[in-house]
Amino acid sequence: MHLARDVDTTLSDARGRAQALQQEVAKVILGQERVIQLLTIATFARGHVLLEGDVGVGKTTLLRAMARAIGGLFQRVEGTVDLMPGDLIYHAHLTKEGKPRIDPGPLLRSGNDLSIFFFNEINRARPQVHSLLLRLMAERSITAFDREFNFPFLQVFADRNRVEREETFELPAAARDRFFMEIEIPVPSDEATRRRLVFDPRFHDIDALIAEVGEGVLDFTELPFIARAIQSGVRTSEALEAYTVALWQAVRTPNRHGIEIEGVDMERLVFGGASPRGVSYLVRAARVRAWLEGREMVVPEDIRDVFVEVMAHRIFLDPVYELRREPIVRALCRAVFDKVPTP
Numbered sequence: 001m002h003l004a005r006d007v008d009t010t011l012s013d014a015r016g017r018a019q020a021l022q023q024e025v026a027k028v029i030l031g032q033e034r035v036i037q038l039l040t041i042a043t044f045a046r047g048h049v050l051l052e053g054d055v056g057v058g059k060t061t062l063l064r065a066m067a068r069a070i071g072g073l074f075q076r077v078e079g080t081v082d083l084m085p086g087d088l089i090y091h092a093h094l095t096k097e098g099k100p101r102i103d104p105g106p107l108l109r110s111g112n113d114l115s116i117f118f119f120n121e122i123n124r125a126r127p128q129v130h131s132l133l134l135r136l137m138a139e140r141s142i143t144a145f146d147r148e149f150n151f152p153f154l155q156v157f158a159d160r161n162r163v164e165r166e167e168t169f170e171l172p173a174a175a176r177d178r179f180f181m182e183i184e185i186p187v188p189s190d191e192a193t194r195r196r197l198v199f200d201p202r203f204h205d206i207d208a209l210i211a212e213v214g215e216g217v218l219d220f221t222e223l224p225f226i227a228r229a230i231q232s233g234v235r236t237s238e239a240l241e242a243y244t245v246a247l248w249q250a251v252r253t254p255n256r257h258g259i260e261i262e263g264v265d266m267e268r269l270v271f272g273g274a275s276p277r278g279v280s281y282l283v284r285a286a287r288v289r290a291w292l293e294g295r296e297m298v299v300p301e302d303i304r305d306v307f308v309e310v311m312a313h314r315i316f317l318d319p320v321y322e323l324r325r326e327p328i329v330r331a332l333c334r335a336v337f338d339k340v341p342t343p
Contacts, residue, residue: 011233011291014226017218018044018292024069024214029062030197031188038183038309039066041292045284046227047180048137048156050122050313057185063118063157064210070223071216072115072153075106079124079161085132089144107142107149114151115220119158123168130175133158137178153220173273173316180281181306182313227288234287236298239343244303248279250336251315259335264321264328273316282310300342308333 018040025036042049043066051059060076067074077088089105103109107117119125119133133156136142141150158179161168176182188194197203236244250257251274255266286302293302312329321328 010226011229014044014218014222015291015294020214020217021066021069024217025062025065028065028203028209028212029058030203031190031193032058032062032185035062035183035185037292038181038306041285041288041306042181042183043070043155043223044227044230044288044291045180045281046155046224047281047284048178049158050176050179050182051157051159051185052182053159053185054187057187059159059185060118060120061206061209062185063116064206065213067116068210068213068215069217070115070220071218072220073110073113074116074118075110075114076118076120077106079119079121079129081124081126083125083129085128088129088132089142107136107151108144112150112152113220115153115155117154117156119156121161122158123160123170126169127172130169130171134175134178153223176313177273177275177277179313181285181309183309230288230291231284234290234296234298236283236287237343240298240300240303243300243340243343244279244283246340247303247307247336248274250340251311251332254332254336257336257339259332259339261328261331261335268318269321269328269332271316271318273314274311275314278311278314282307285310304337307337 021043022033022036022040025039026033029036039049039062053059064074077083087105088107090108091103091105093101093103095101107114117136122130122133132142136151136154137156140152140154141148143149160171188197203209250259252270254270260266261269282303283298285306286298289302289305290296290298308330312333315329315332317325317328
């Protein structure tokens with residue numbers, strides 16, 4: 001009983017700090033409240049995130065702000081066609097004296113305190129690099145120099161170059177499935193926010209901007225414990241579980257559930273995907289959302305709110321529809337919500 005009270009107190013205190021985290025990041029990242037909320041959910045679910053968005057929308061600034069507020073260290077690597085797995089682990093170079101030297105690479109540079117690792121333009125890197133990243137994401141460890149390095153507090157973020165196609169290597173299904181969420185970072189739609197971002201010098205000096213974020217709002221070393229407590233403490237009902245499975249089945253076989261999308265052959269639309277792992281991630285995200293809302297029970301709105309970000313990239317379409325993927329998948333999700341009765 002005493003342990004249960006301690007866990008409840010910890011979760012209540014952590015909820016306040018999670019809200020403070022969002023407020024701190026929102027001070028320097030304008031017009032992205034929804035994105036900040038989703039990143040907070042992913043952080044407390046301990047899930048890796050693939051960011052989508054045009055160049056220059058502030059992805060790196062957002063992650064640096066998150067890392068500062070969480071309290072861990074931030075590292076970034078640029079995807080290039082000549083990047084090799086070893087480049088993430090060590091850096092071989094000549095000193096001023098002309099002697100060879102090996103220094104830690106971006107993965108090892110921060111040791112166990114690495115909390116956010118950002119892989120920019122991941123699809124520019126070769127499949128060998130993707131393989132190393134897959135292990136890092138799945139096990140939070142790598143093997144190098146005949147020993148194992150562990151990263152117990154690590155969260156991986158990546159984004160893709162969606163404009164240029166030359167010298168790029170698209171992520172295979174297994175790699176995309178390792179990402180807990182795919183989150184779109186749009187250009188803010190509010191005109192006043194756009195004007196501030198363009199004309200206010202405060203947003204032009206990124207280092208000074210990041211320094212405005214309160215440091216260590218969260219204790220990153222506590223995140224794994226808090227995440228486990230959320231998953232064990234937030235309950236699901238039988239009705240909610242049946243509803244979630246029904247959504248899953250409807251996404252996998254929309255033609256059998258009477259779902260129609262204009263201009264789409266529903267018999268051939270869904271090629272595969274929406275794996276059990278993906279649905280378990282959906283439930284993890286929904287539990288965190290319920291906790292952030294101050295509830296101990298998941299409700300259908302929790303599932304629907306995170307459904308697209310968790311499930312859309314796990315729905316693989318017939319190649320003929322891939323060029324129109326985003327609007328079709330969003331239409332499919334809306335149709336599934338309309339078709340499956342809410343308990």
